[in-house]
Amino acid sequence: MENSKPNYWQNAERTNGRMAMMGFFALVVNYGLFGWIIPGIF
Template structure:
């Protein structure tokens, strides 16, 4: 199976660059979903914080 991948190899590791971005691992899709979910959690936390304290950033006017 290792010889069937026709990607340019990376000199720093024994994995190719294309292996990270292929459809089997879904690395970029997972990264984008995680980034979006964390952004939504941060926005939700900011809204809750503003509702409780009345300040966007408590302690900073």
């Protein structure tokens, strides 16, 4: 890893974790409201 940007990977991992949690939350809410995980497939 580069020393010129020491906070890049930490920031990227934190952002990735937040996006994953938002996606999981959206999946749970969608399944709770409509009973679908992927709308239009099943």
